[in-house]
Amino acid sequence: MSNYIKFTLLAAVSMILWSGCSKFLDTQPQGEYTEDNYPYPAGGGPFDSYLFGAYNELRSYNIHVDGFVNAFSIRSDDADKGSTASDGGADVISMDNFPVLPSSGRANALWTGHFGLINKCNTAISFIDSVGESVGTEELRLQGIAEMRFLRGYAYFNLVRLFGRVPKMDKKIENVSSPVNIPQSTAAEIYTFIEEDLKYAIQYLPPSWDAKFNGRVTKGAANGILAKVYLQQHKWQQAYDAANLVRNSGQYDLSVDYNKIFSEEGENTKESVFEIQATASPAVTQANGIQYASLQGVRGSNNWNLGWGWNTPSESLEAAYEAGDPRKARTILYSSTSTVKNKSIFGEDMPIYPTDVPNPRYNHKVLSSPNLRNTISRGSWWMNVRILRYADVVLMFAEAANELGKSEEARTAVNEIRERARRGAAAGILPDITETDQASLRTRIRQERRVELGMEHDRFFDLVRWGTAQTALHAAGKTNFQNSRDVLLPIPQTQIDLSKNLLTQNPGY
Structure with missing residues (x-):
């Protein structure tokens, strides 16, 4: 990676992808693949031009940049808004200090961005279904649908954690940016939909890809996100089982030094379970990257x-x-x-x-x-953006194991994380934990999640699922937070208006 030119799934041009063109690119990103040398059928597939359009959305400003950083990190006790007091205006400050208003542009951007990704997934699935056996093999068709159902499930997991009740959109919608005419489903219904998508993905995704396809989702990524979905619902046995499948897959480990994980050198290593790909060069500084x-x-x-x-x-x-x-x-x-x-x-x-x-x-x-x-x-x-690291999976396994009364397994898993963290440190730093009772071990696991995954997007949702959000946020000075209101963002008023009040507001707003 010395010249930092990487193949990215994400460089496809949306206009081409959704006009029905079967070719991957009409331009050559940074001297890499073109229409003529794209590696199909040797490793690629006939549906990739459609699939990559959905992958491309992962780098969208409205999915993993502004609103994502605000809603997933700045709202937590790990982070403050930063910069100067007035920078970003009231819309950003409300993410830090609460409450977020129904007029929030960032809440609306997260809504439209994620539903845009969902619609692209549905478009790709619809295309693959429409061509039937006339294009590609059965294996490639099922695999392509599995990739899209993973991304759709991931998008809905973000939406249900952010907004709670959201419309369930399982079919392609023509010429709209958001599903304004579909009523909201309950959070429980959305979680069932997510689980179905991820289970399908697990069935048909490969355990790994050739390096030229870094970033394409795998069986391990689907099991890892599913473990997180189960954990959010306190489905301990299912979370334990899903995380354990990742641990036993042989694809991931804790061999990468903690200092290396977050560098360019640490991208797509044994630590990476789900990672958004980005690249740049002196000639193309932004178009194939993420902000x-x-x-x-x-x-x-x-x-x-x-x-x-x-x-x-x-x-x-x-x-x-x-x-x-x-x-x-x-x-x-x-x-x-x-x-x-x-x-x-x-x-x-x-x-x-x-x-x-x-x-x-x-x-x-x-x-x-x-x-x-x-x-x-x-x-x-x-x-690159690390969405799911292997250490997160290990800690999810530890948490689920402890809730199931498997204290020895839980303690062993946490100590694996601590052993990696203390490598090269002075003697006596981060000794193995020895707690055996469930309550004490629960506290240690939660603490370990915080310091291992600091500034990595999960802390707010961890606090919510543990029921400790108000206590923790008030202790950090975010005293406007109200558990009865602020565990969810408001349904954007723009979307309520577009739906002619078919969508209804969350409690407290």
Whole structure:
């Protein structure tokens, strides 16, 4: 990856994909595949042009950038909005301090972005069904549908956690960006739909792909997301079983050093279960990438003008680490002060707070290589987004095992995570946990999830499913949070209006 040119599933052009053209690209992204040299049938399939249009949506600004960072991270006690007090206006500040209003542009963008992805999945499924046996093999047809049902299930998992009751759209809709004429299903109905999609995906997805198809979803990704779906519903045995299938698949392990996971070198390693692909070059700095890292980049001057400076680690997260935990330094990027010179993971001197940068802490996990910043751009659009890491699966297994009374299995799994974290650290750092009773072990597992997965999108939903959101958020200073209202975002008023009040608002708004 020295020249950082990667094949990306995500470079397909939507106009081509949805006009029925059977060719993959009409342009050549960064010197890679063209219409003529795309590798089908040697490893690809006749449906890939349709499938890649859905994969492409994963990099959408409305799915995994602005609203995602706000709703999945800034709402939690791990992160603050960052930047300057007024930056982003009331719409962003409400994500940090609550309540989010029904007029929120970011809530509406998350709604339309995810339903746009769902409609592309349904379009691809409809096409594959329509051609029947006339195109491709039965194996390729089932596999293509499985990929789309995984992405559809993942999109609905985000929607049900964000909004609760949402419309169930299982068929292609023509010429609309959102399903305004479909009533809402209950959260329970949506969870059943998600489980059905992911179980189908598990049945027909491969365990792995050739490296040129990095980012295409696998059986392990489907089992991992399904484990998370079960965990959110407290279905402990099902979560245990799904996570255990990933653990026993032989595809993943904890061999990758924690410091390496979040770098360009750490992309698509044994740690990666589901990872959104992005790439860039000096000639194409943004078109094949994602703005995720740029949104969170250090907001400073000159060489440290890397982004918006949003989603900064909170004092609450900073205080959560045990003494000497090496994961803290890889998660929290400290600005220098007038008396203390701090450095980045790459050995760079950090700018001074508050004279050079407006925040004392930034997200270290999204800091890109200075070599690439100097040769491509400071925006870091090439950084992949880790949606599901193997460590997350191990910790889900541990949590489910503990709730099922399997304390020894739970403790062993947590200690696997701690062993990786302390590699190379001084003796006595992060010793194995020894708790045996369920309540104490539950506390330790929850703590380990927080520090292992800090700034990685799950903390808010963990707090909600544990029933501790209000206590934790109030302790972190987010005292406007009300459990009776803020566990869900409001249904966007724009969507209620478009539906002519067929959609109804969530409680408390």
